[in-house]
Amino acid sequence: MQTETGRIEAFSDGVFAIAITLLVLDLKVPYAVEKGLAAALLKQWPAYLAYVMSYMYIGVMWINHHRLFTHIRRSDDTLLVLNLLLLLGITSVPFPTSVLSSHLGGPQQRTAAIVYDGVYLVIAVLFNLLWRHAVARELLDKNYLQSAAMITKQYAFGPVIYLVCLLTAWISVPISLILNGVLAVFFLIPPHKLAARKA
Amino acid sequence: MQTETGRIEAFSDGVFAIAITLLVLDLKVPYAVEKGLAAALLKQWPAYLAYVMSYMYIGVMWINHHRLFTHIRRSDDTLLVLNLLLLLGITSVPFPTSVLSSHLGGPQQRTAAIVYDGVYLVIAVLFNLLWRHAVARELLDKNYLQSAAMITKQYAFGPVIYLVCLLTAWISVPISLILNGVLAVFFLIPPHKLAARKA
Amino acid sequence: MQTETGRIEAFSDGVFAIAITLLVLDLKVPYAVEKGLAAALLKQWPAYLAYVMSYMYIGVMWINHHRLFTHIRRSDDTLLVLNLLLLLGITSVPFPTSVLSSHLGGPQQRTAAIVYDGVYLVIAVLFNLLWRHAVARELLDKNYLQSAAMITKQYAFGPVIYLVCLLTAWISVPISLILNGVLAVFFLIPPHKLAARKA
Amino acid sequence: MQTETGRIEAFSDGVFAIAITLLVLDLKVPYAVEKGLAAALLKQWPAYLAYVMSYMYIGVMWINHHRLFTHIRRSDDTLLVLNLLLLLGITSVPFPTSVLSSHLGGPQQRTAAIVYDGVYLVIAVLFNLLWRHAVARELLDKNYLQSAAMITKQYAFGPVIYLVCLLTAWISVPISLILNGVLAVFFLIPPHKLAARKA
Numbered sequence: 001m002q003t004e005t006g007r008i009e010a011f012s013d014g015v016f017a018i019a020i021t022l023l024v025l026d027l028k029v030p031y032a033v034e035k036g037l038a039a040a041l042l043k044q045w046p047a048y049l050a051y052v053m054s055y056m057y058i059g060v061m062w063i064n065h066h067r068l069f070t071h072i073r074r075s076d077d078t079l080l081v082l083n084l085l086l087l088l089g090i091t092s093v094p095f096p097t098s099v100l101s102s103h104l105g106g107p108q109q110r111t112a113a114i115v116y117d118g119v120y121l122v123i124a125v126l127f128n129l130l131w132r133h134a135v136a137r138e139l140l141d142k143n144y145l146q147s148a149a150m151i152t153k154q155y156a157f158g159p160v161i162y163l164v165c166l167l168t169a170w171i172s173v174p175i176s177l178i179l180n181g182v183l184a185v186f187f188l189i190p191p192h193k194l195a196a197r198k199a
Numbered sequence: 200m201q202t203e204t205g206r207i208e209a210f211s212d213g214v215f216a217i218a219i220t221l222l223v224l225d226l227k228v229p230y231a232v233e234k235g236l237a238a239a240l241l242k243q244w245p246a247y248l249a250y251v252m253s254y255m256y257i258g259v260m261w262i263n264h265h266r267l268f269t270h271i272r273r274s275d276d277t278l279l280v281l282n283l284l285l286l287l288g289i290t291s292v293p294f295p296t297s298v299l300s301s302h303l304g305g306p307q308q309r310t311a312a313i314v315y316d317g318v319y320l321v322i323a324v325l326f327n328l329l330w331r332h333a334v335a336r337e338l339l340d341k342n343y344l345q346s347a348a349m350i351t352k353q354y355a356f357g358p359v360i361y362l363v364c365l366l367t368a369w370i371s372v373p374i375s376l377i378l379n380g381v382l383a384v385f386f387l388i389p390p391h392k393l394a395a396r397k398a
Numbered sequence: 399m400q401t402e403t404g405r406i407e408a409f410s411d412g413v414f415a416i417a418i419t420l421l422v423l424d425l426k427v428p429y430a431v432e433k434g435l436a437a438a439l440l441k442q443w444p445a446y447l448a449y450v451m452s453y454m455y456i457g458v459m460w461i462n463h464h465r466l467f468t469h470i471r472r473s474d475d476t477l478l479v480l481n482l483l484l485l486l487g488i489t490s491v492p493f494p495t496s497v498l499s500s501h502l503g504g505p506q507q508r509t510a511a512i513v514y515d516g517v518y519l520v521i522a523v524l525f526n527l528l529w530r531h532a533v534a535r536e537l538l539d540k541n542y543l544q545s546a547a548m549i550t551k552q553y554a555f556g557p558v559i560y561l562v563c564l565l566t567a568w569i570s571v572p573i574s575l576i577l578n579g580v581l582a583v584f585f586l587i588p589p590h591k592l593a594a595r596k597a
Numbered sequence: 598m599q600t601e602t603g604r605i606e607a608f609s610d611g612v613f614a615i616a617i618t619l620l621v622l623d624l625k626v627p628y629a630v631e632k633g634l635a636a637a638l639l640k641q642w643p644a645y646l647a648y649v650m651s652y653m654y655i656g657v658m659w660i661n662h663h664r665l666f667t668h669i670r671r672s673d674d675t676l677l678v679l680n681l682l683l684l685l686g687i688t689s690v691p692f693p694t695s696v697l698s699s700h701l702g703g704p705q706q707r708t709a710a711i712v713y714d715g716v717y718l719v720i721a722v723l724f725n726l727l728w729r730h731a732v733a734r735e736l737l738d739k740n741y742l743q744s745a746a747m748i749t750k751q752y753a754f755g756p757v758i759y760l761v762c763l764l765t766a767w768i769s770v771p772i773s774l775i776l777n778g779v780l781a782v783f784f785l786i787p788p789h790k791l792a793a794r795k796a
Binding site for chain 2: 449
């Protein structure tokens with residue numbers, strides 16, 4: 001059964017908006033303020049860093065989701081399920097963010113970074129599954145096939161680089177997180193601009 | 200007074216999107232990490248299992264709600280109230296999820312599973328009440344009466360099987376939860392496909 | 399400056415949907431389960447009662463808000479501010495709900511019930527202020543002036559009866575809460591039906 | 598690539614609605630009620646004050662965001678990113694609110710007020726960046742250029758006065774907070790009315 005994609009987009013937008021806003025609940029007011037509130041607040045820098053990183057990540061993924069559904073004109077049951085799984089990944093982001101912010105700078109930070117990167121790797125795979133299903137089942141708008149091909153190319157990099165990002169955590173957690181941030185910028189750039197730069 | 204169903208759907212979509220996203224708040228960063236963060240995270244498997252199960256459940260119920268309102272064209276006061284009661288069931292899901300994730304694998308897991316299945320049983324009954332009211336008061340779109348009849352058939356199974364699911368918890372909690380997952384898949388399948396398979 | 403009411407309604411719907419869904423966060427999994435999980439869950443009955451009462455209340459207020467904005471066709475700056483204040487009342491409901499559920503059945507339940515009823519009294523006053531402003535500034539759709547007059551009559555009862563409800567808490571907390579529930583039903587009924595019954 | 602602004606507005610509305618509703622989670626039921634629940638509730642006045650201030654602030658910022666996007670007709674990649682950064686500021690408001698409510702009236706209240714004002718200063722800067730980008734790239738509706746010029750003037754005051762507000766916290770925290778409230782009223786007033794008053 002074909003359903004129009006409007007309600008999927010509206011529901012997904014709601015989920016993205018809520019997930020991005022819930023991140024703030026991980027920022028806690030410090031209890032121990034013997035050295036002053038300012039010092040106690042500054043000591044929480046991993047929480048702010050993780051907050052901003054995850055916020056920008058979900059924001060960029062929202063832009064990408066929007067970009068995909070600009071091309072997808074029809075839906076089917078499998079697309080609905082793949083979209084639900086993708087949103088499962090997105091809504092879970094506050095949890096690895098909290099794991100990272102609790103352990104960044106501590107002895108267990110490697111494990112925390114691997115969990116964090118791991119969730120992003122899974123989301124990258126799910127983005128590819130959803131998109132490739134839409135391409136294979138010809139759910140796309142015929143007028144944008146050229147720009148759709150560019151998306152396919154850009155997205156193919158996703159899982160590979162997020163895997164590299166995850167493996168880098170064994171060498172250096174800071175480098176892994178910086179690479180993670182660079183990836184967000186990479187997926188912020190629309191694919192036709194990437195193509196234009198290469199040309 | 201008849202009101203158009205658009206705003207009911209938008210409000211319901213909002214509630215579904217928030218309920219599905221709030222589930223993540225039940226995932227807590229482990230405090231005791233003496234055996235390493237990885238071990239502490241893995242030990243929390245009941246929380247992840249309950250999270251994914253409830254997420255997929257709410258997702259499938261959202262698809263079903265959408266399916267019903269594709270057929271329902273008009274609204275009345277009773278429909279508004281029945282829809283509010285149905286959403287009461289949906290918004291409460293994070294609570295039994297939390298009960299289940301806190302006790303799964305523990306000595307009280309039977310009670311937790313019964314509470315969990317019980318909420319789903321109530322939701323199944325409410326889905327039937329809403330749908331049967333819409334059928335009885337002729338609130339349906341006249342063009343889809345055939346597919347509406349298939350929905351009525353599929354939904355009639357809901358309360359019965361969720362009751363079986365609940366009773367199974369006395370015999371075996373894992374089997375009850377697996378049956379619960381199978382039910383979600385059953386309600387994911389559009390009724391006309393079920394009819395086609397039988398034929 | 400006149401603005402169309404569409405975006406006010408969409409924003410308000412979002413706030414209602416979130417407030418109604420956040421209520422579930424007040425339901426906590428019991429820690430002390432020496433007498434069994436079932437007994438521990440049952441002991442939390444005030445929390446469930448407060449949850450269902452507040453849920454139905456916000457749901458009915460959402461229906462009322464919808465009803466008002468079916469009549470209001472134009473907006474002005476004061477309406478924007480009055481609507482924000484009304485939503486301030488609605489979004490605060492989880493707090494008095496939590497106060498009530500923590501103290502219902504305990505020695506401080508009178509104070510808790512007065513706080514609870516007090517918030518509802520304030521909301522009833524704000525509904526009247528918003529509606530009377532819309533009437534006075536002629537922001538209404540001219541086609542529905544008759545049904546608008548019925549709303550004015552029904553709403554005039556609100557603050558008075560919620561005040562009675564609050565004062566009743568000094569005599570009996572249970573009666574006050576039952577009266578509160580009856581009031582929700584009263585505001586669920588569309589004003590033209592109330593008029594029809596009287597006639 | 599130009600995209601229509603509709604989905605940006607819908608997403609932003611969702612984020613504003615969630616952020617404004619999450620503020621209530623900072624209101625906690627008091628545990629220590631030896632002197633009675635009423636006394637314990639009244640003792641929490643800083644939490645209520647911070648709640649109402651932040652609520653009205655986010656509400657007024659939502660009205661302003663709406664006002665800007667009434668003028669902005671087209672979007673580009675930079676606008677998307679600037680809007681995400683602005684929403685980052687808005688969604689973070691529950692955290693400085695919580696910092697303020699935990700320390701208002703205590704020995705560390707100056708630091709808390711500076712953090713609170715500081716977030717508002719950053720948001721004021723981001724509002725200007727977004728707006729000036731839209732003006733510079735000619736993303737505005739040509740029919741409203743005159744009223745757009747008034748917005749530019751009003752907004753230019755924002756960062757300056759929020760800086761004054763922040764610096765005032767060194768002299769007096771109460772005055773700083775009152776000034777903060779006055780600023781919210783200033784940005785509530787539509788720019789064409791400010792112009793009319795001056796004329």
